[in-house]
Amino acid sequence: MFKVLITGGAGFIGSFLAHKLVANGNKVIVVDDLSMGRLENLADINDKIVFYKHTVCDEQFMHDLLLKGDFDYIYYLAAVSSVADSVVRPWYTHLVNQESVVNTLEFIRANHLPIKKFLFTSSAAVYGNAADFPKTEDSHVDPLTPYAIDKYASERYTVDFGRLYGIPTVAVRFFNVYGPRQNPNSEYSGVLSIVTKCLKEDKPFTLYGDGAQTRDFVYVEDVVDALIKISTETDEPAVYNIANGDETPLIDVIHTYEDIARKKLNIIQKEARQGDISKSRADVSKLKKIGFEPQWSLHDGLSNYWKYYSEN
Template sequence: MTKVLITGGAGFIGSFLAHKLVANGDKVIVVDDLSMGRLENLTDIKDEIVFYKHTVCDEQFMHDLLLKGNFDYIYYLAAVSSVADSVVRPWYTHLVNQESVVNTLEFIRTNHLPIKKFLFTSSAAVYGNTADFPKTENSHVDPLTPYAIDKYASERYTVDYGRLYDIPTVAVRFFNVYGPRQNPNSEYSGVLSIVTKCLKENKPFTLYGDGSQTRDFIYVEDVVDALIKISTETDELTVYNIANGDETPLIDVIRTYENIAGSKLNIIKKEARLGDISKSRADVSKLKSIGFKPQWSLHDGLTNYWKYYSKN
């Protein structure tokens, strides 16, 4: 039986990955300190996984787990996944978003752990506001916040540990992932989870900027399929964009969602925030070259998200 470790596995994307891997018959071990993840995300598979409520910053715990786990695959999703939070707490977020990653890679190296793949999840935030458009994996990077700096450094460590020490590694850059189980109750949540909550509860939504900022949205189930395909079917030590390859203004997404929900959003406009990116779109040629194709359109994904949130 394939053994898989998911750090951050109680989070939004991590929990979807855990469900998919369990359905595939894998033995899944999840580590999550529940600072951003939620245990209820794993409720219906709780008897089929091993769960540890623990921080990845605890070196001894992680070392013991890695040594005894005999993992085939490691999906490293644990992160303080908030640009704004990293500006407020740069050192703490650095410990989670970079130090813990390098420590894990170093332990794998020094103990010659025979893993099949270590996959690190980075972010489109590494591109910043560079002129290259759309963003290819070889585009210039301009990380504008501690979050983006740590993500970029950690993906470089991941790929270069592979090249220097013959460890099978790969990194991915998430663009704007959305779907069920996104936590809408944090000020650092993804924009669509906050829009969903505001629509459902008829609360005002704060729009930073004029809404013309574009994003490349991808549904969470497509993301999980891409992660599994990249980790199990590729050998290249590299970085992949994970996105749809589309560019949609945020205000257009909101209007589409209003039509699906059958209600209008009460929008309060404020100045754009420091570090926010104005235009974002991925070149996904590399992802397509390995045979991946997203299955969810934005309209279908939003429809499914609204159905889920309406029931839960």
């Protein structure tokens, strides 16, 4: 049994990770200020975890927790996870998405905390519209927003703290993650959670651009399995893409979902938003080299998502 800290553990991906780690027999501690996460995401395991409603920006709280926690693994998912929000609130985003990360790494370094792995969750947003395609971990980066800038800086801090100070670290870049428990009620939600809500409630969906923008969608259960494998089965500080390795135009995804739901989506078209990326696809050969293969096709993932949302 390992002691595991998940920051942002009441969020969409964090809560799935918490469930999986608990099921695997680990002791899980979650820190989340619930600004984006939800307690109901952890309801099934509430009696099996330790939960702190707190911001990761509180240095004293985090230092005390790290010092007393004796953690084996730290999964750093706490973030302002919205590109649009970072454009509106760049300084606040920076405090959460970079300052808190570096502060945690520095405390681990200065106090020689004997962790097995610190895993930081970055984003495909760091690639921006750089011409390299598909995106490998060594591709050019072109961060277009405060969100992407902070994510890239924090992943570099994570990897280089590993290389400079011998701390076992790793960083991952999420592409478009979707699945149950994704919060559709925020205007900053993942696009598929908003599509799901609009389909279910027969509400109009706002499509920014012409729908030709492509994304590499990956189901949340595949993401969690990849996180655990990367944190436990890699040795060198590095960055890994987490994705399916596919490229699908958003409008095609919508049509597939309409077929699954047997409903037509009412689409309102608007101009593309500033900072939105036109094409996105991951090269996942590095992830496959450590033995990971995604198990969920887009159709199967959407079918499971629709079933969950229809029943809840």
